[in-house]
Amino acid sequence: MSDKRQKAIHFGAGNIGRGFIGPLLVNSGYHVIFADVNEQVIKQLNDQDSYNVLILDEDEEQINSISDVSGVVSTSDDIVKEFASPELDIVTTAVGPSILEKIGQTIAQGLHARREAKQGPLNIIACENMINQTSTLRNYVFDHLSDDDKQWVKENVGFANCSVDRIVPPYDPKDSDTPLDVGVEGFYEWVVDKDALQRTPPNIQLKGVKLTSELDAYIERKLFTLNCGHAISAYLGFLKGYKTIDQAVRDEEIRAVVHAALWDEAGAALRRKHKFDEGEYREYVEKIMERFSNPRLKDEVTRVGREPLRKLAKGDRLLGPTTMALEYGLPTDNLSKGIAAAFLFDYEEDKQAVELQKRVEKEGIEKVVADITGFEQGGKEHGTILEAHEELRKKYKQKN
Ligand SMILES: NC(=O)c1ccc[n+]([C@@H]2O[C@H](COP(=O)([O-])OP(=O)(O)OC[C@H]3O[C@@H](n4cnc5c(N)ncnc54)[C@H](O)[C@@H]3O)[C@@H](O)[C@H]2O)c1
Numbered sequence: 001m002s003d004k005r006q007k008a009i010h011f012g013a014g015n016i017g018r019g020f021i022g023p024l025l026v027n028s029g030y031h032v033i034f035a036d037v038n039e040q041v042i043k044q045l046n047d048q049d050s051y052n053v054l055i056l057d058e059d060e061e062q063i064n065s066i067s068d069v070s071g072v073v074s075t076s077d078d079i080v081k082e083f084a085s086p087e088l089d090i091v092t093t094a095v096g097p098s099i100l101e102k103i104g105q106t107i108a109q110g111l112h113a114r115r116e117a118k119q120g121p122l123n124i125i126a127c128e129n130m131i132n133q134t135s136t137l138r139n140y141v142f143d144h145l146s147d148d149d150k151q152w153v154k155e156n157v158g159f160a161n162c163s164v165d166r167i168v169p170p171y172d173p174k175d176s177d178t179p180l181d182v183g184v185e186g187f188y189e190w191v192v193d194k195d196a197l198q199r200t201p202p203n204i205q206l207k208g209v210k211l212t213s214e215l216d217a218y219i220e221r222k223l224f225t226l227n228c229g230h231a232i233s234a235y236l237g238f239l240k241g242y243k244t245i246d247q248a249v250r251d252e253e254i255r256a257v258v259h260a261a262l263w264d265e266a267g268a269a270l271r272r273k274h275k276f277d278e279g280e281y282r283e284y285v286e287k288i289m290e291r292f293s294n295p296r297l298k299d300e301v302t303r304v305g306r307e308p309l310r311k312l313a314k315g316d317r318l319l320g321p322t323t324m325a326l327e328y329g330l331p332t333d334n335l336s337k338g339i340a341a342a343f344l345f346d347y348e349e350d351k352q353a354v355e356l357q358k359r360v361e362k363e364g365i366e367k368v369v370a371d372i373t374g375f376e377q378g379g380k381e382h383g384t385i386l387e388a389h390e391e392l393r394k395k396y397k398q399k400n
């Protein structure tokens with residue numbers, strides 16, 4: 001690798017890291033240094049000259065070879081030293097929202113090293129599925145900075161919130177593949193807060209990234225439409241015994257609930273708040289249903305439904321659109337059915353699912369639903385969720 005090539009550091013060499021963010025940074029002209037705790041992946045990234053990204057759309061098979069990448073263990077001093085590199089231009093993450101706090105300290109140490117080395121400005125973009133994900137990371141980083149470092153960071157580092165969209169499930173490598181290869185859908189969208197990024201414009205233009213001053217509209221549209229429908233498909237699909245998302249959305253009953261939740265409830269609220277054109281939004285929803293139906297992704301309902309407590313959090317993909325719909329006096333019956341199904345997601349290999357089921361067993365569903373959703377016991381919304389929960393439980397969970 002030429003030492004003078006601009007560099008990017010990406011935390012999280014997982015599905016979306018290797019399947020979308022890393023390739024986009026390489027295709028924009030960066031050498032990408034993946035930082036991960038998975039030492040086997042880091043070794044493979046350093047041993048292999050390249051890996052493949054396979055586009056798994058129904059109407060096309062394309063293979064893109066990704067090179068000019070390397071790996072560093074994210075808990076080592078090596079990654080801190082990379083922050084002091086004059087070629088470093090941008091830092092991105094895709095580690096999972098619950099991991100941001102862990103990498104905050106490492107990034108703070110790196111920014112301190114960069115200031116000590118008297119290097120220039122850089123941008124940081126967290127690509128996690130949550131609203132204001134990079135602002136959240138910024139707070140974690142600031143928890144570990146001295147006052148002098150805070151001042152330098154305020155003047156030299158852009159923290160840009162974003163919306164990242166490409167469905168990238170774990171890939172089961174075939175004989176011809178390498179362990180790093182990853183299968184992705186053809187669709188992708190990466191929207192970044194223009195104002196934050198322009199404070200310290202990257203030396204290389206990010207190819208395929210849309211810059212906007214209206215990021216709230218994009219991230220709410222994505223999280224409250226795609227991720228909302230994805231989660232409802234996963235939780236209802238799990239209840240009905242489906243293994244993959246495409247199987248779940250081919251079930252007419254599930255498809256009807258998901259489509260109504262996205263169009264008449266979440267979507268109606270988003271169109272009211274953000275004034276989206278109805279025709280364009282209808283195309284957006286239809287495209288999402290088509291993406292969910294792609295059987296080549298083999299996207300498991302247990303991946304899409306992972307971490308139910310995170311997905312049931314206020315402001316996330318289920319309660320976020322529900323609250324927005326209620327504010328506009330819109331129906332939420334189908335969203336409530338999705339929320340109820342999330343409370344029945346008793347997948348034993350998911351820590352948060354196990355924790356949620358233990359809480360329900362110990363405290364009772366009425367109290368746990370009230371605690372998590374904020375809807376008071378005896379209220380209309382609480383009652384609707386409880387009724388849906390009981391109906392689904394009797395239909396799919398009750399031992400006959
Ligand atoms: N997969 C998708 O379809 C998709 C699409 C858009 C956004 N996202 C978001 O991207 C993030 C990652 O999702 P994913 O599906 O790629 O998950 P993943 O589990 O495949 O990847 C996460 C990676 O982070 C690594 N990691 C964990 N702790 C770390 C640490 N302390 N330092 C560095 N790396 C660490 C893991 O080893 C793993 O390789 C999540 O926030 C997710 O919501 C995922």
Ligand SMILES: O=P(O)(O)OC[C@@H](O)[C@@H](O)[C@H](O)[C@H](O)CO
Pocket residue numbers: 129164165166167168226227230231303304305306307
């Ligand atoms: O990654 P999560 O756990 O926040 O959500 C699971 C999926 O909905 C998500 O990974 C989607 O595949 C992705 O957001 C598509 O852009």
